[in-house]
Amino acid sequence: MMRLVNREGVDRLRREIARIEQGARDATAPVLPFGVAEIDRCLPGGGLMRGALHEVNGKGPDEEDASVPASFIAGLAARLDPAKQILWCQSGGGDLYGPGLASCGLAPARLLIAHAGNAVDLLWAMEEGLRTRALAAVVGEIADLTGPASRRLQLAAENSGVTAFALRRFRVPSGTARAPNASVTRWCVSPAPSAPRDGEPGLGRPRWRLELWRARGGAPAEWIVEACDATGHVALPAALGDGSARRERFRTVGT
Amino acid sequence: MDRRGASDSELSGHRPAVLVVSVGSRRLVSAVNPAAEAQGLSPGLALADARAQVPGLAAANADPEGDAAALLRLAQWCGRYSPWTVPHGDDCVLLDITGCAHLAGGEDRLGAELVERLARRGIGARVGSADTIGGACAIARGGAYTVNIVVSGGMRNALAALSVRTLRFDAETVAALERLGLRRIGDLYPLPRAELAKRFDAALMARLDEALGEGREALSPLPPAPVRWTRRQFAEPIAARESIEAAIRTLLESLCRSLGDEGLGARLLVLTLHRVDGESASLAVGTARPSRDVAHLMRLFAERIEQIDPGLGIEDMVLAAKTAEPLAARQLGLRIPSPSRGEGDIVLDDDAAMLIDRLANRLGARSIGRLLPREAHLPERMQHFVFAFTLGNAGWRADKPRPVRLLPRPEPIEATAPVPDDPPLNFRWRRRLHHVARAEGPERILGEWWRGTREAELLRDYYRVEDQDGRRYWLFRAGLYRPDARPRWFLHGLCA
Numbered sequence: 001m002m003r004l005v006n007r008e009g010v011d012r013l014r015r016e017i018a019r020i021e022q023g024a025r026d027a028t029a030p031v032l033p034f035g036v037a038e039i040d041r042c043l044p045g046g047g048l049m050r051g052a053l054h055e056v057n058g059k060g061p062d063e064e065d066a067s068v069p070a071s072f073i074a075g076l077a078a079r080l081d082p083a084k085q086i087l088w089c090q091s092g093g094g095d096l097y098g099p100g101l102a103s104c105g106l107a108p109a110r111l112l113i114a115h116a117g118n119a120v121d122l123l124w125a126m127e128e129g130l131r132t133r134a135l136a137a138v139v140g141e142i143a144d145l146t147g148p149a150s151r152r153l154q155l156a157a158e159n160s161g162v163t164a165f166a167l168r169r170f171r172v173p174s175g176t177a178r179a180p181n182a183s184v185t186r187w188c189v190s191p192a193p194s195a196p197r198d199g200e201p202g203l204g205r206p207r208w209r210l211e212l213w214r215a216r217g218g219a220p221a222e223w224i225v226e227a228c229d230a231t232g233h234v235a236l237p238a239a240l241g242d243g244s245a246r247r248e249r250f251r252t253v254g255t
Numbered sequence: 256m257d258r259r260g261a262s263d264s265e266l267s268g269h270r271p272a273v274l275v276v277s278v279g280s281r282r283l284v285s286a287v288n289p290a291a292e293a294q295g296l297s298p299g300l301a302l303a304d305a306r307a308q309v310p311g312l313a314a315a316n317a318d319p320e321g322d323a324a325a326l327l328r329l330a331q332w333c334g335r336y337s338p339w340t341v342p343h344g345d346d347c348v349l350l351d352i353t354g355c356a357h358l359a360g361g362e363d364r365l366g367a368e369l370v371e372r373l374a375r376r377g378i379g380a381r382v383g384s385a386d387t388i389g390g391a392c393a394i395a396r397g398g399a400y401t402v403n404i405v406v407s408g409g410m411r412n413a414l415a416a417l418s419v420r421t422l423r424f425d426a427e428t429v430a431a432l433e434r435l436g437l438r439r440i441g442d443l444y445p446l447p448r449a450e451l452a453k454r455f456d457a458a459l460m461a462r463l464d465e466a467l468g469e470g471r472e473a474l475s476p477l478p479p480a481p482v483r484w485t486r487r488q489f490a491e492p493i494a495a496r497e498s499i500e501a502a503i504r505t506l507l508e509s510l511c512r513s514l515g516d517e518g519l520g521a522r523l524l525v526l527t528l529h530r531v532d533g534e535s536a537s538l539a540v541g542t543a544r545p546s547r548d549v550a551h552l553m554r555l556f557a558e559r560i561e562q563i564d565p566g567l568g569i570e571d572m573v574l575a576a577k578t579a580e581p582l583a584a585r586q587l588g589l590r591i592p593s594p595s596r597g598e599g600d601i602v603l604d605d606d607a608a609m610l611i612d613r614l615a616n617r618l619g620a621r622s623i624g625r626l627l628p629r630e631a632h633l634p635e636r637m638q639h640f641v642f643a644f645t646l647g648n649a650g651w652r653a654d655k656p657r658p659v660r661l662l663p664r665p666e667p668i669e670a671t672a673p674v675p676d677d678p679p680l681n682f683r684w685r686r687r688l689h690h691v692a693r694a695e696g697p698e699r700i701l702g703e704w705w706r707g708t709r710e711a712e713l714l715r716d717y718y719r720v721e722d723q724d725g726r727r728y729w730l731f732r733a734g735l736y737r738p739d740a741r742p743r744w745f746l747h748g749l750c751a
Contacts, residue, residue: 063660064726064728064749066749067658067659067660067749067750067751070659070660070751071659071751085607087610095661095662095663096660097634097657097659097660097661097748098628098637098651099634099638099651099652099653099655100657100659100661100748100750100751102651102657103653103656104659104751108625108626108638109625109651111625111626112607112611112623112624112643113623113624113626113640114614114618114623115618115622116622117618121617121618125614125617128610128613129610129614132607132609132610135607135610191726191727192725193721193723201695202694202695203656203693203694203719203721206721206725206751207725208725227751
């Protein structure tokens with residue numbers, strides 16, 4: 001008898017449909033869920049607030065510390081509104097690499113990149129972008145985010161509904177890195193040792209230590225997550241269920 | 256229009272004076288003032304002869320570069336009368352007043368105003384207006400009046416009585432013509448062309464034909480005329496930011512109205528400001544798509560107003576649409592085909608287009624763009640940064656793990672790799688030592704051999720490595736492993 005139904009294929013299609021439906025819901029909801037219950041629980045509304053300013057820090061001010069936050073933001077920004085462009089403002093030369101961003105879920109075709117010569121122009125470009133409803137998100141790589149500057153960005157984001165990400169990189173005078181500002185959430189994303197795939201040589205999915213320093217209406221928290229996949233989603237390694245990730249998590253959080 | 260010596264009060268006075276240039280060891284007169292001319296001096300004379308002829312002659316060194324710069328400033332100054340001005344030769348400024356003369360009340364009024372305004376600045380000027388550049392120059396130099404207008408078709412008659420010198424032949428030709436008794440341009444008319452061309456060089460006929468408008472049209476050295484042009488004069492010079500802004504808005508409104516009549520939108524607008532002190536400045540704003548949206552264009556100018564130095568005041572403003580295109584294209588919108596994964600196309604709507612204009616005008620057009628993939632072997636060539644409106648193949652290869660940030664150029668590192676083809680055990684980059692905990696590779700990438708021999712020999716073995724803290728890097732060893740040579744390692748990218 002002929003097999004009419006390919007069970008695996010149907011399942012895959014169902015998952016795909018669910019994902020698309022989730023995407024459509026995502027685009028209109030007031031928050032963007034991470035899709036990881038443990039993280040969404042800690043955020044008011046159950047996800048990252050749209051139309052607000054979010055600050056993302058790296059482990060330190062060095063150049064290598066800016067790649068993990070960039071991937072984290074790329075994954076989030078890509079899921080905000082898939083039909084719209086994302087403005088990414090950099091100061092100085094550009095180092096974003098399209099093929100790498102694509103593997104974090106952000107199609108480079110959606111990216112508009114602006115190079116600003118100085119911090120003033122960069123903040124100006126971000127604010128201009130935040131006033132344009134045609135964008136899904138505005139990302140700005142900046143050293144310092146002062147109270148007044150962050151309030152301006154937050155206000156512009158609130159008015160237009162465009163989500164803003166401030167990627168903190170480069171050195172700032174000591175003590176100002178964690179000075180308070182108007183960001184709705186403040187994150188720190190840094191690399192964490194990954195777990196090799198079972199019995200396979202080479203590198204597994206990268207892992208990050210994701211710290212929520214501050215969330216308006218939420219509480220600080222910290223997780224070890226697996227980096228953004230090609231759909232821009234992070235995942236908890238505990239889902240692997242072999243216990244190794246749990247030990248890892250425990251160890252890293254304890255240090 | 257003669258400006259020579261105008262800045263020097265001694266030379267512009269009533270005493271005979273000359274400007275002098277050095278040619279080899281000889282000092283030659285290059286220019287004379289009216290008083291010196293009256294004494295029979297003319298350019299080309301040796302200074303010693305001139306001094307012998309006119310005792311008490313004042314002489315100063317000529318400054319050809321200063322003259323050229325001043326002439327250029329003068330041409331810019333004339334921009335208030337025409338969008339098309341350019342210095343010509345060493346003492347002349349050309350204005351194309353086609354379609355502009357009526358703004359000043361006709362050619363004669365325009366000429367008179369020009370002469371009067373220049374006179375107030377101490378610049379003696381003569382104006383000639385004719386159908387051809389050569390004719391206008393000749394009549395300006397040799398015409399009977401300060402402002403000479405040659406009506407269309409009247410060129411032959413108007414030039415007939417002028418000296419052949421006004422056509423600016425070289426000195427030898429002039430001397431030869433005068434030896435033959437051919438002193439006026441009209442003397443040349445009845446002569447057989449073939450004879451003239453044989454006796455003198457071809458340039459003579461060409462010059463004459465150009466002036467009379469009978470030869471082939473000379474290629475115009477001028478930029479193409481703008482599509483639309485508006486001008487505003489101020490009775491009281493303005494300097495306050497608000498007034499300047501208001502004036503720009505008025506100009507924009509009138510320009511956009513006339514663009515609208517023709518269904519056009521501006522792509523490049525140039526605002527020229529003429530200051531009371533004779534200096535001029537211009538501001539250009541470009542739009543990625545044709546626009547006649549006053550509010551949008553005003554915003555582009557508003558960003559740049561602080562760049563304007565009004566000095567003592569601005570007396571004249573000219574706004575020209577240097578490039579304009581049909582506006583119909585605007586409604587089409589711009590669609591960027593989205594890469595796989597079933598997402599809809601990304602639409603670059605009007606809002607996004609205006610944002611790009613604003614960013615481009617403040618940050619520079621090359622500072623706003625997007626990444627396009629390129630077929631190439633080397634990672635640094637696989638993408639290029641293009642202007643934001645460039646559409647291209649959106650197909651990015653995401654089949655292999657790649658860094659999110661690529662260093663502008665690979666940076667050399669000190670790496671310890673025990674076995675050929677093994678990833679390094681540790682490496683030092685920017686003075687920090689990293690121990691490699693895990694690695695993947697090698698992935699061999701070869702140069703693009705068609706680019707040349709150096710490229711053909713290029714070989715890189717790339718490794719993705721993770722250090723003790725979980726940081727991931729993209730490294731490569733340059734060249735094949737050779738036991739006799741120390742391998743060179745580079746860090747190229749920073750991974751997620």
